[in-house]
Amino acid sequence: MAPTPRFGSVPEVREGLRTVDYLADEGIAGVVYLADRLGKPVLIEGPAGTGKTELGKSVASMTGSRLIRLQCYEGLDESKALYEWNYKKQLLRIQAQRVAEEDGAAANWHDIEEDIFSEEFLLTRPLLEAIRADEPVVLLVDEVDRVEVETEALLLEVLSDYQVSIPELGTVSAHQIPLVFLTSNNTRELSEALKRRCLYLHIDYPDLEREKEIVLARVPGISEHLADQIVRIVRSLRTLELKKHPSISETLDWARTLLLLGLEGIDADQAKATLHILLKYQSDIAKATKELTVAEPA
């Protein structure tokens, strides 16, 4: 299987992502490029709301691939992630056989078994779907840290060899190597086995310039001046010790709110009044209000 590379160079990835309004930095673009070249999945970690899932979606829309998404949750199992036999249809098939027998047709046990365990009766779930797809796909396994450690093992075969073994059918190998993104919010340490198979990408809060670009790109109609003020306030907030720092998506929400309110610039009072969009804990809001309005003692 000689995969044809999707991207020519790192800058090309970066430009491509820019066209779908995802502003990647050098590191992000580099890892996406490598993932394609090495045919390896990317494990993305980072604080909530920094665009981990968004990256997967953007890569899909940039390459024009189909996005297959597997949302992980506690209790996810094989039949939800990989494949399942369509029991109802199998039952129907057997019953149809019985009716046929009454009409005098001879039935062979072996034939029926062959028949009901064929692809016709297989329900594909996201992982198998991504493997069997003929067209290019992007597989996004979201919040992989939510599944139990044991379930994580389900992913291993798919991630390293791009194949799924079904006891009754044999091994299904990928027609093309999908781009795989796994995201994790780091609520638990992922297993070594999983990490070893992936490229690792940590997406942190962007620096001032990049966040400003993101705001400008994602919030149409916002003035440069307002965007600048917004990201600077957000940066100040991130230096505080808060329970939860404002994420990019919250920055964007805030920017949209301020735009809707028709503000051209923010002063302390307006910032205070809309702070609850950025911060989600009462203690954080109290702290931020105090810090923003009282200048540090010189």
Next chain:
Amino acid sequence: MIDLLAGFIQQLRAAGLPVSLTENLDAMEAVRHIPLEDREAFKYALAATLVKSNAHWKAFETVFEVYFSLRGSDLSQGSEEGDGQGDMDELLERLSSEVAAVHGGAMEALTPEQLAEMLYRALQHADEAILRALARQAVTRFAGMEPGRPVGGTYYLYRTLRNLDLDAVLERLMAGARDQADGLTPLEERLVRDEYEARIDGLRKEVEAEIRRRLVMDRGVEAMAKTLRKPLPEEIEFMHASKDELAALRRTIYPLTRRLAVRLARKRRHGRKGPLDFRNTVRHSLSYGGVPAEPKFRYPRPAKPEIVVIADISGSVAAFARFTLQFVYAMNAQFSRVRSFVFIDGIDEVTRFFEGVEDISEAVHRVNTEADVVWVDGHSDYGHALETFWERWGREITSKTSVMLLGDARNNYHAAQAWIVGEIQKRARHVYWLNPEPRSYWDTGDSIVSEYAVHCDGAFECRNLKQLERFVETLA
């Protein structure tokens, strides 16, 4: 190239990063796909394949910088060198015009005042190229580096920064901003200050990198990689943490507790079944003709322990007590009740500070400032503190209580009163002693850990967050 990478990976392992063989191979494969003259891309390619945890990123960065700083030529970076030259010329031109604006002469000839003036201007305009040049100049001038001098990089850093007096520069920048805008609102003031602080921080990093580069030139790569290795946040020792490290610890503690809480909750739910339910098993055996084929178990009701924390908060172990309290309270959903007591030579209950408080670090701060813990002279007296505890609260310890005693047991040669710990153990479910000192220091000098430890169910060395986390997990 292979040798070079192998050497690098060896350094990473020496720095405590777990790099497996497959990751090693991936890295080799990855560098084949990127243009080698692009240093940034090279770095990210290595990082993506070798570093699998954000906590290790800093260590990786340091090792990378040190290891590859001298070997630029090995990586066929000739072309970049050429570009660098062009940049340098251009930079020099701009620099000299900048210098000319202040004074008419070369950089070396500048007086310290003029240098400070240039620094001020560069910071004001966020001119990175000039800042870099200034950082270099500052190191040459102020660090006083001599070849072969066995001094750590922090010493040079300190000397350089002291001479630059960045705090004063910051104040001047702020004053400048205030003049320009005819007074700032508090919000603007705060924003401008953050902006300048970020720039100054950039300068500080530049100086640090410059010092490191020179040290590497002096001592060689391998020697430097060892000395520059920084411990991971969860491995920083409580007792010797610097101010920055304490801040890093505080930042790590919240995600850490959240992770641990998730893990424990999960364990509790998926834990093994309860004890065999004999009655139910016999009842069900009837349907198998009296054969107990299907054993039935009682519904598991894991008891949440009640925790009593008794912590020494005298100077030497204050940081340790603070983090442990913070940790235990962050986890308090895992316990049915947490009560905390702090002492130096007197003892005081501080549970009230934590009740209904959302911000634990704030509460811990209040504990340190408001609790009534000094009895005579403010030197640790475990004996007296324990005696008072036993008299006033001893009866409230029940068989559901787990008692955690925190401290280095350096008793200043007072009476130990170890029998009290024994009495507590008789009443309580468990008694644990957590000591922030390395095990090898126990029972040296005035430390009397083992006198207490014989009465405890366990005495643990708890020097860093990692050990603390492991202990709390066994507790819950």
